[in-house]
Amino acid sequence: MNGEEVASAVASPLTPLEWKFSQVFGELALGEEVQEADVISTLEFNKSGDRLATGDRGGRVVLFDQIYVKEHGGNRRNLERMDYSVSRHPEFRYKTEFQSHEPEFDYLKSLEIEEKVSKIRWCQTTNGALFLLSSNEKTIKLWKVQEKKVKKVLDMNIGSSKSAGNVSAASSRTSSGPKQYFTFSSFPDCSYNCLSDDLSFPPGGIPSLRLPVVVSGETRIVAKSRRVYAHAHDYHINSISNNSDGETFISADDLRINLWNLEVSNQSFNIVDIKPANMEELTEVITSAVFHPTHCNMLAYSSSKGSIRLFDLRESALCDSHSKIFKERAPGSRTFFTEIVASISDIKFAKDGRYILSRDFMTLKLWDVNMDSGPVATLQVHEHLKPKLCDLYENDSIFDKFECCLSGDGQRAATGSYSNMFRVFGCALGSTEATFLEATKNPMRRFVQSPSRPSRSLCSSFTQVVRRGAESPGLNASGNLFDSTKKLLHLAWHPSENSVACASANSLYMYHA
Structure with a gap:
C-alpha cells in the first residue's frame, strides 16, 4: 500500500469491527497464583x-x-x-x-x-x-x-564381558557352520595392553567386528x-529497532542511542547523546526509539517531555539536530501532573512510514510525518482516570509504560489499559470506533463501543483532530471496575490480519475480527 492509498484509508470512516476470542496460552487455573x-x-x-x-x-x-x-x-x-x-x-x-x-x-x-x-x-x-x-x-x-x-553414534559390538558374552552366545546360536573369527592372533602387532579394559573379546573371538556408525535421529529445535x-549502555535499554537495510540496528537507553552492525558485537556508534555536562541540568530522557520501516537513513525517538524527533542520518552521522519535531502545544492550564502524563511511553511507525503513532499516559496520538503542527488524531484511552491521578501517582502507576500498535493497513490502532483492558480505535477521520475489550475468553462481556465526541479544528484549515473515546458505560468516573494491579502493557497487531495478541500477566491472549 502506497502513501496515497494509506492517506485515503485514513480519510474515510470504517465500520467498527466485532472482536472475538481466538486462543489463549498459559491461562491460570482457578486459584492458581x-x-x-x-x-x-x-x-x-x-x-x-x-x-x-x-x-x-x-x-x-x-x-x-x-x-x-x-x-x-x-x-x-x-x-x-x-x-x-x-x-x-x-x-x-x-x-x-x-x-x-x-x-x-x-x-x-x-x-x-x-x-x-x-x-x-x-x-x-x-x-x-x-x-x-x-x-x-x-x-x-x-x-x-x-x-x-540429532546424530547418534552406534556402539561397537564389543564392550564389557557381559555384553560380549551375549554377542558370543547369540552368534553361537545363529551359527550353522564354521566361521572366521576375530581373535587377538588376528592382530599380531597388537598386545592386550594396548586395548582398553572395557574392550573384552569373548573366548574364541567374535564372528564380525562392527565399527561405530553415525546415524541421524529425531529432529530438534x-x-x-x-x-x-554488551557494555555499551550505562542506563537501562528501553528500545531496540532493526533497520530496513537488514544489516544494522539501534539500541536506546535514557540518554543515548547506539547504532550497531549485526556482524560486529564489540563496537557501536553513538548517534544520539542528550546527557548534559551537569546531570542536575537534565530535563528530559529518551523513552523510545525506532527506525523508519522503509528508509534506512531515518529514525525517530520520543522523550519524557511529550515530543518526537525525526532524524536523517544522511545529514549527519551524529544526530545533534533533528529534521523535524512533533509536539502538541501545551495546554493553557497546567497542573503537577501535566508533564508526567505527557511523557511518551511508546512510538510506532505505520507500515509505509507515513504516520507515527505515540502513546502517553492518557492518550494515543497519530502524527503525519509531513505535518509537525499537531497530531491528525488524538484518541482518549482512559480519560475517566483524571480524578484518580493522585492515587496513581502515590502507587507509581502513573509511570507505567503502555505500548501501542497499528494495524497493517494503518486504519486502526490499539493500546492497553488497566483492569486487563485494551482499546481498539479507528484512525479514520470521522470514525466512531472506540471499543473496550477485556483480556478474557469473552472480550466484550462488559464493554461496548463508546460514543464519539465532535472533532475540533487545528490551525491548518485542511486538517482536523479527532477526539474519541469518552467514558464507556461499563466504567464510570468513580472507577468501580478500575484495578491498577491488573495492567495490560504489551500487545501487538498482526501485520496483515485483523488479529491482536496481548499479554495479561503470564497469559497470552489472541483475538480476531
Whole structure:
C-alpha cells in the first residue's frame, strides 16, 4: 500500500469491527497464583506474521508458529493456488522456548542486572533459520533458531564381558557352520595392553567386528546465541529497532542511542547523546526509539517531555539536530501532573512510514510525518482516570509504560489499559470506533463501543483532530471496575490480519475480527 492509498484509508470512516476470542496460552487455573518469572514482558510478530515471540521476566523467549505454515509448508498465496481452505483468522501453536538472559551482577557499579527480557525484534530469515534480537537492561543478544537432526553414534559390538558374552552366545546360536573369527592372533602387532579394559573379546573371538556408525535421529529445535552486544549502555535499554537495510540496528537507553552492525558485537556508534555536562541540568530522557520501516537513513525517538524527533542520518552521522519535531502545544492550564502524563511511553511507525503513532499516559496520538503542527488524531484511552491521578501517582502507576500498535493497513490502532483492558480505535477521520475489550475468553462481556465526541479544528484549515473515546458505560468516573494491579502493557497487531495478541500477566491472549 502506497502513501496515497494509506492517506485515503485514513480519510474515510470504517465500520467498527466485532472482536472475538481466538486462543489463549498459559491461562491460570482457578486459584492458581502467577509466578513473577512467568509474567510476559514483551511480544512481537515477525514481518510476515507467520511467527510470534514473547519474552518474560524470567529471561525466557517463547516462539509460536502459525499453524498452516507449519502443517502445510507454504505461505497463504501458495495454499490458495493449491485450492486449500485456509482458516479465516491466524492460529498459532507453541514451537519452542529457550533461556535468553540470566541474572547478573555488575561488580563495578554494585548493581543487579535482571534477566527480564525487555524487547524482542525479529531479523531476516536465512536458509530456513530464524534470527531475532532480545535484550534485557544492559545486554542485547542475537539468536539463531533452527531445526537440527540429532546424530547418534552406534556402539561397537564389543564392550564389557557381559555384553560380549551375549554377542558370543547369540552368534553361537545363529551359527550353522564354521566361521572366521576375530581373535587377538588376528592382530599380531597388537598386545592386550594396548586395548582398553572395557574392550573384552569373548573366548574364541567374535564372528564380525562392527565399527561405530553415525546415524541421524529425531529432529530438534536448537537455539544458539550468535552475537552478544554488551557494555555499551550505562542506563537501562528501553528500545531496540532493526533497520530496513537488514544489516544494522539501534539500541536506546535514557540518554543515548547506539547504532550497531549485526556482524560486529564489540563496537557501536553513538548517534544520539542528550546527557548534559551537569546531570542536575537534565530535563528530559529518551523513552523510545525506532527506525523508519522503509528508509534506512531515518529514525525517530520520543522523550519524557511529550515530543518526537525525526532524524536523517544522511545529514549527519551524529544526530545533534533533528529534521523535524512533533509536539502538541501545551495546554493553557497546567497542573503537577501535566508533564508526567505527557511523557511518551511508546512510538510506532505505520507500515509505509507515513504516520507515527505515540502513546502517553492518557492518550494515543497519530502524527503525519509531513505535518509537525499537531497530531491528525488524538484518541482518549482512559480519560475517566483524571480524578484518580493522585492515587496513581502515590502507587507509581502513573509511570507505567503502555505500548501501542497499528494495524497493517494503518486504519486502526490499539493500546492497553488497566483492569486487563485494551482499546481498539479507528484512525479514520470521522470514525466512531472506540471499543473496550477485556483480556478474557469473552472480550466484550462488559464493554461496548463508546460514543464519539465532535472533532475540533487545528490551525491548518485542511486538517482536523479527532477526539474519541469518552467514558464507556461499563466504567464510570468513580472507577468501580478500575484495578491498577491488573495492567495490560504489551500487545501487538498482526501485520496483515485483523488479529491482536496481548499479554495479561503470564497469559497470552489472541483475538480476531
